[in-house]
Amino acid sequence: MQLFYQADIVDGINLLDEEESRHIQKALRLTVGDTIRLTDGKGYYYEAQLAPNQGRSSAFKVLTKTRSPAPKHSIHVAIAPTKNADRIEWFVEKVVELGIQQISFVLCDNSERKTINLDRIEKKAISAMKQSGQYHLPMINGLIPYKQFVKTVKEEERFIGFVDEENPHRLKDLAKSKSSYVILIGPEGDFSEAELNLSYTHNFKKVSLGSTRLRTETAGIAACHILNLVNSH
């Protein structure tokens, strides 16, 4: 059964936004008295009953509200947006499906793309959350300069994805379970020497994600998946 999203859900009558309302009325052909399932993306799951439409908006009344516990770990991927915008959106869809708590976009010395469309990215995230039956929408932060980002991270375990011959440390071996993680993923042209050095002074550890050379978005997905596997028992 389909899951709907509404950021703020109150006790009495709620109105769904136009897109979700159109879907309910035209595609699913649901009507007064029918039951729908919703999430607020903040960890709550609702069963609700459709009330009479108000104008074009579908209205609903909450029947039950259930809290879904947050995981004991927290994964934060900070990534340089790829040149091709589709690849960023794909990255977001896939990490939300796999499970992620926070996504940041960082502007690096070698970044070719200097803007992102945060609205489109948030829509992708909401759609992937609904599709994969989850009730927690990750926090998504707009593009900020790498230097600024690195100085403000709060996570306990800090990693920077960087492959070279002298780097035998694998993320899957270094990450401890039930921790909070942040991992930096560089642009197509990779991190600069200055960026690498700055990360070390802020206690980031250089890690490899596998034996092949990965595109930026694939590296981001692989990192998120590894950290989820470390926490799956």
Next chain:
Amino acid sequence: MQLFYQADIVDGINLLDEEESRHIQKALRLTVGDTIRLTDGKGYYYEAQLAPNQGRSSAFKVLTKTRSPAPKHSIHVAIAPTKNADRIEWFVEKVVELGIQQISFVLCDNSERKTINLDRIEKKAISAMKQSGQYHLPMINGLIPYKQFVKTVKEEERFIGFVDEENPHRLKDLAKSKSSYVILIGPEGDFSEAELNLSYTHNFKKVSLGSTRLRTETAGIAACHILNLVNSH
């Protein structure tokens, strides 16, 4: 430095295909005497020198030929093509980047898509192999009926991705390292009961890939990544 692909490379003078030739001449502006790197996708890596063009084709002569060892494990993902063709191509690009030995497409009871464009898919695979600096092109098999596929598999360890409440077995815990694996990934509407039962009679084990509900192509990527991680030491 860029990697070129040519399936058959001989000792004397070789001609590159039109697309690679155009790239060499127009984009990279390489000329007689310049060095290029190639792979035949069969595990060999070549350094070669450009010879005078023959018509529109770039010509080259092999300088060195090096064998790149194949991994000690073998990963085969058999997947029902997704309704949306882009998602199949993304799946192929990502699993080739991560490392895979064989891809099969299977037609299931609940498959919505009944055809695939194998030419486009092979092009995606070649491009991902070059991009990720690998020298082994996975074998890619055209669409065949599920029942036919299941009866002919030769791999030692056989898995079928299927999530239900009674399935506590995780692929990452069941797969042994240095083995040959095949894993079946179902369509959007999932495997039918008959398909599940048929797989069990052919020694497939039901496995879960993680704690969230994944789209078909994401499940395929996750399975391939897990099997690679099991083999990364």
